[in-house]
Amino acid sequence: MASFDWKTIREQAKSKETYQVKEKMWTNRIVKIIIITILTIMIAGGLGGYFYVRHTLSSVDSSNDETVEVTVPIGSSTKDIASILKDKNIIHNDYIFDIYLRLQNVGDLQAGHFEFNQSMDAGDIVATLQKGGEPIFEDIDTTITVIEGTNLEEISELIEDKTPFTAEEFMELVNDEAYIASLSQQFPTLLGDLTEVEGLRYPLEGYLFPATYDYIGGMTLEDLVTQMVSTMNLEFQAIREDLDQTWMTFHQVLTLASIVEREGITDEDRAMIAGVFLNRIEVGMPLQSDITILYALGEHKELVTLTDLEVESPYNLYMYTGLAPGPYNSPSMSSIMATIYPTYTDYYYFVADLDTQEIYYSTNIDDHNALVEQYVNPYFEEDEEAVDEEATGEDVEEVTEEIIGEDVE
Template sequence: MTDERKQHPEEESFKDKILNSLHGAYEQSPEEPDDYEENDFSRFSTEINTQDNGEQPIEEQDSVGSRSQRNNLRAPEEDAFVPYDRKEEDIYPVDTKVRRRQQRKKEDKIVNKIVLIIVLVLLFVGGILGFSAYRYVSSSLKPLNAKNEQLVQVEIPSGSSNKEIGDVLEKSKIIKSGLVFNYYTKFKNYTGFQAGFYQMAPNMTLDEIGKLLEEGGSPTPVDVADKRLTIPEGYDVEQVAKKVAKVTEYSEKEFLALMEDEAFFTKLKEQYPQLLEGAAKAEGVRYRLEGYLYPATYDYYNSNTLEDIVTQMVDKSNTVLTPYLEQIQQKNMTLHEVLTIASLVEKEGVKEGDRKNIAQVFANRVAVDMPLQSDISILYALGEHKELVTYEDTAVDSPYNLYLNTGYGPGPFDNPSEEAIQAVLNPTENDYYYFVADIDTGKVYFAKTYEEHMEYVEEYVNK
């Protein structure tokens, strides 16, 4: 090869130019390896010589080998030059798959992190929303302002649904949420809300409002009262006296003195003859109006006298009980007897089903001349309010002691609700003679025999 170059200096110069140009192209290539070797350069020289002479020098074939052999001998580098017409994975299949697998793992990790972050954010936001909703509902179930007794006159239009009533009360600033009111009244099975004008205050509970709407308002607007007097169901006369003393300017002593005033009772009897006929004939009663002071919410004006307050309560009893007079006569009972049993049922049971069964138990006992043995009668006879009655208590000398005396007693033991009255008039037929309530759960257990009853007492009371 050396001799040929000497014999043809022009060709040698031409070849050198071409080789230099190729060499420069490799140097400019971005994929040129750093460890470019002389043997690779010789490969291009050999190719050019072959093009010029039509053959390849033997010594170069022996020392270097064919092009395919030389390509196999070269160690693949990560940044090695890749011809434009060949794919990288064809030349470096293993490295490419590894890199792609690693890339996918990185991408999966990033995706997982993003998903985890999104889930945590959603849980956090959901927790905040859930807690906020819980607080909102909880606060909506309470009075809007427990310290605000200022009465507001509210008109409930005829035909209003519970939802529409709730909206009216919310706009009138009586309750916090009309939506919560709607669901609460449905949950508590409040029905029969009546249209009319009502006087309400922000310190009223949802139950107080529901019961007031069931009782009905006035058909026309009235002067806004100064205060609101609420008598809870099952309150006896002495408890009513304390409640009146808290709201009005009249003391307990004054109220109880009016309850014992025969002249005042006679005046009321003339006004409500059917209602108070049984109370007038009763003997040995502590207060003749016990059971006739209907538990409800009343409007109180500073100009009201104590007689006005009591008359308002008796008038409410007359309104509620008059529709039941015919049914009472059909059962061969007096109104006074119905109120007396209802006053026991009011305290002995809470659920409607229990009250109806208890009313029948009392009827079963009276039918066989068996004492009712109600603890409520003992507590009334003692004039005390305590959780448990002892054997010593059952021996108290009083006509109200239904452990010692048969029948219903002199008269009512408290002022019962309409629900308790309905339970007496529509009891559930049964053949039970005993019942006892679990002091923890309030569940009532009924028994036909004394032995079965004592088993329940031992299990649910003496425990």
């Protein structure tokens, strides 16, 4: 019969129980440490995420209130809007801003042209979007009519009014050297020598033929301007043989015709005025047209004063003799043909009756001054100061004598 060492068995059992208790205690401790670590990470992550999101929705630069123009296209989603604002550096993070917009349940946001700045936080931006910006021009088929005597700056305003393109975009294009070079290759006989002309304010001034053009929705600005130059090219090709009747190049014809355009109304008067200007060029007299002063000044004025005559510009034909570097506007074919086929007379002066627009011509300064006194000065008699400063009559002739150094009769 076997015998058992009960003492040993009891000690082993007790040792095993003690081990299990210790193991359980350590397990509990490890679990608690893991739980505490996880909770700590979660709390830290939550706080970090909270402060990160809070920072992300704050302003990019609270001290920068410089206006940034932003266009939100029609049909843009919240994700699209967030991406546009991030590209413009108005928000920190487009992903979080997109979520913010969704959580705000802001509904349909307005498309349009907006003004933001970096000092705006997410709430300010959303309020601006909900308020709505300037409406986006609807790109539809339309017609654009360039009126005779319109200059490029005026055409740019017409383009902005009738198409999705801005006046600034138009002026940038018509001054773009690469674009002008491409036009010169496309229309070499019309524009081939244009890049060699010095002193031009706008190279394409005068070369956008006055006519009505079709704008088709989606057409590029390059296509539209090229269409206008192409029309001028067709008109130019039709009269190339007529240029044999004048000593001027077509560019010079356009330049003089652009002045004739604004000085005369009827075909008869335009031919007479062209003849007067050519007479002046022949004897070295400045053309002395107010049209040239207004263009040199870059503004419209009812009165041209003696001070205005001093504006430094090659387009100022009170100050300089001959022709300007280029046209002042887009002249009509009537003015172009009047310049090629002028009415030759002995006249060196002309003045318009400001009431009837009838034009009177004279061969000498005395007769001219008498006509000015009769048909121009009474128009300004209620404003004596303006009359005193108005560049007419003897005052103009004094300026002429100073410029060319001789008495012009």
